[in-house]
Amino acid sequence: MTAVSVIITCFNEGPYIGEALRSVLDQTRADAVCEILIGDAGSDPETLAVLEEAKGWDPRIRVYGGQRIGIARNRNRLVAQAAGDLVAFLDGDDYWTADKLERQLPLFERPEVNLVYAGFSLFLDGEPQARRDIGLRRLPDGPNLPVAFFLHDPPIVPSTLVMRRAAFEALGGFDETLAVFEDTEFYLRAAELGGFAAVDQPLLMKRERPTSITGGRTAELMAYHAFVAFQFAARRPEAAPLINRRLSERAAKLGNVSYRRGDLAEARRYYRLASALRPLDPAPRFGWLIARLGDGPWRRLVLKAVGWGRSGAP
CATH class of the missing domain: 1.25.40 (Serine Threonine Protein Phosphatase 5, Tetratricopeptide repeat)
Structure with missing residues (x-):
């Protein structure tokens, strides 16, 4: 049976982390989630209070944190603790649609698939009703995938990503020396490994905030x-x-x-x-x-x- 370890990163996202967690717990395929690992990177007291309360929501929720570390290291340390054969990533201020895992998991029935991503909806903080759906550009899997990704970055938003944990570990995880675009650099290496698949519909609500990297x-x-x-x-x-x-x-x-x-x-x-x-x-x-x-x-x-x-x- 498929087991998914959900990897959630969090830094000062107290107003949003509860919604992110609920979107995982309310999945139509929540039965496939074996654990929810939250990596806090030294958040403010408000966020820590929410995380402390969230521990009691579901026995699958575990919180790691206290250190001011970059997002790449945060994700890597959580995957190192993961037990599932698949890992799914979620940022603490994003949230999934209820059918995200239901639509992505069947693609892993093909043994050559290592990584599945999806479309997303972009919205300004506080205005989810005004969201914009962002479609995908499909890429040719196989030997041409790395250069095709380099040229046509779909894009892949980390919070849409589900991948085999063995493939993540084979790639060595995210590059912890990069302050930004550690995800893009990771996908370029993953493209050399191959096995990309996509669900071309929005399965994520991605929030735009003034404090976001872009x-x-x-x-x-x-x-x-x-x-x-x-x-x-x-x-x-x-x-x-x-x-x-x-x-x-x-x-x-x-x-x-x-x-x-x-x-x-x-x-x-x-x-x-x-x-x-x-x-x-x-x-x-x-x-x-x-x-x-x-x-x-x-x-x-x-x-x-x-x-x-x-x-x-x-």
Whole structure:
């Protein structure tokens, strides 16, 4: 029988961690969950009080914590304690749809499948009714998977991920030396192992908060994007000609993030960088133009004309 160890990371997420836990306990396949391991990374008293109370909700819940450690190390230490043949990840401020495990677990009946991810819905904190469903880009499994993932990052959100614990351990877990994008670097190594599968529908509610990594630290992120890209190309030289394309797309996405936050000057900087990395791509120049229009009537007119909604981005 399939046994799933649910890995939940938590840092100062007292207002949200209860909802995350309930979404696991209320799964239609909750019978497959053998344990719920929560790794606290030195949270505030409010969060610790919620975690202490949660211990009594279900005997499968265990809490580890007290130390200020990065998310990669936090996840790795929890998997090291896991007993299930599958591990499923969840961030403390996200929550699953009730049928998440029911839809993902049957894919593991194929022995070649190592990792299953899914679509997700993105919403601003406090506004789940205004969510945006994010679809997936399917990737070709097999020898072309690593470069395909490098070029077309689906994306894979960690909170949608279920994978074989043996595959996770074979990969050595997440790289604890990376402050950000440890998940992307992990997926690139996992793609070399192979066995990706996906459920192309939203099975996760992902919360956008100002304190999230892409909500307030964009200035340092391109350096990490570049490090991960060049590290992969060092293993896979065939990816080297694609580095500029990948980094251009990442710069444009950071421009979109800045745009949504209302920081139009920062958005323009990222769009300029995206254009410099890939001069023939018109999309970053168009994004720069929209950000250049500011908050006046011309910007709103163009947004309406191209169908960008309230939470959309260029």
